[in-house]
Amino acid sequence: MARRWLRAVLSLRRAGRRTNVALLVVLIAAAVTGGIAFAAGTPIPARLATIAHGVFGLAVVLLVPWKTVIVRRAPLLRAASLVLIGLIALCVASGLVEVFFGYGLWWRLSPIQVHVGSALLAAPLLAWHVLHHRPQRLRRMDLSRRTLLRTGALAAGAAATYAALEGVGRLAGSASASRTSTGSHPISAAAVPATIWLFDQVPVVGSDHQVLVAGSAFSISDLASRSEAIPARLDCTSGWYTDGVWSAVSLVDLIPPEKLAAAASIEVASVTGYSRRFPANEAGNLWLATAYHNQPLQPAYGAPVRLVAPHRRGFWWVKWVTSVKLSDLPSWAQPPYPLQ
Ligand SMILES: Nc1nc2c(c(=O)[nH]1)N[C@H]1C(S)=C(S)[C@@H](COP(=O)(O)O)O[C@H]1N2
Numbered sequence: 001m002a003r004r005w006l007r008a009v010l011s012l013r014r015a016g017r018r019t020n021v022a023l024l025v026v027l028i029a030a031a032v033t034g035g036i037a038f039a040a041g042t043p044i045p046a047r048l049a050t051i052a053h054g055v056f057g058l059a060v061v062l063l064v065p066w067k068t069v070i071v072r073r074a075p076l077l078r079a080a081s082l083v084l085i086g087l088i089a090l091c092v093a094s095g096l097v098e099v100f101f102g103y104g105l106w107w108r109l110s111p112i113q114v115h116v117g118s119a120l121l122a123a124p125l126l127a128w129h130v131l132h133h134r135p136q137r138l139r140r141m142d143l144s145r146r147t148l149l150r151t152g153a154l155a156a157g158a159a160a161t162y163a164a165l166e167g168v169g170r171l172a173g174s175a176s177a178s179r180t181s182t183g184s185h186p187i188s189a190a191a192v193p194a195t196i197w198l199f200d201q202v203p204v205v206g207s208d209h210q211v212l213v214a215g216s217a218f219s220i221s222d223l224a225s226r227s228e229a230i231p232a233r234l235d236c237t238s239g240w241y242t243d244g245v246w247s248a249v250s251l252v253d254l255i256p257p258e259k260l261a262a263a264a265s266i267e268v269a270s271v272t273g274y275s276r277r278f279p280a281n282e283a284g285n286l287w288l289a290t291a292y293h294n295q296p297l298q299p300a301y302g303a304p305v306r307l308v309a310p311h312r313r314g315f316w317w318v319k320w321v322t323s324v325k326l327s328d329l330p331s332w333a334q335p336p337y338p339l340q
């Protein structure tokens, strides 16, 4: 026991360049896997991304004792570095709140909004911090056996912490136990918040609204009369999901097959300018919905017509659809996340 303690202290004293490199690597990996977790809409990639994201996040926490030694040794602490520490602490804390307490609003913000917001603010500070301190070049020694062992120990420690927290959450009956593969928590249809991605605004759309689909105009009653009942899970990246039934018509039933076959992508645009581009071969699973649980859509929820994309996260479900356009552009010719 004493020997193990002594060894731990010794390795704490050895905190230095390699701790910094490790911390930078796990922070970047946490950010990248977080982005992938938002992009993934299907169970297996989503599960892998959320687990990896959790493990990298916990690795950041596990490196805190070593980083503390480095910070204590520093001759001067810049204010920006302290802000950076605060933002990363807030990011980790809000991530844990999201997992264990679930979706909710505190001062009109969800834990995920705080989590992503603090990460986005921390990113430029981290870049500044890394550039302003002695650049940490990789050395040959970094690939030594001992370093590999330490990396393995950090990975094993983070994975074990993840598994332990998962177990404790389950035993304690916390919200973590009921989250789905994307990490979202279930809410009832009645509790679904009218959700804006960033800065979009609920427009006023008349009931005489027509949607232009591959050049042909459809009225709302045209769409409604061709609709069928479609069960789908709306899984928002702000931490909730809900299962519901939409009255909707598939894009393959509205677009002539020869036109569809010639297109590479389909751009679905909102009256507001918000839009998403899909691969053309997804048309069969893209639906124009005019009703939810047999009720016409509410204005804030996309009335009179919105997209339902069962295999994709909520931000793809364009509300207040005005047009569906076929295009030669590849489906990735767009920002990975909407900008409005
Ligand atoms: N035009 C437009 N469509 C949008 C959004 C938006 O901000 N503008 N938000 C998206 C997001 S992030 C989600 S989760 C769903 C939410 O649908 P809801 O308001 O019915 O819950 O709509 C999507 N469609």
Ligand SMILES: [Mo]
Residues within 6 Å of the ligand: 195, 197, 235, 236, 237, 238, 314, 315
């Ligand atoms: Mo969302």
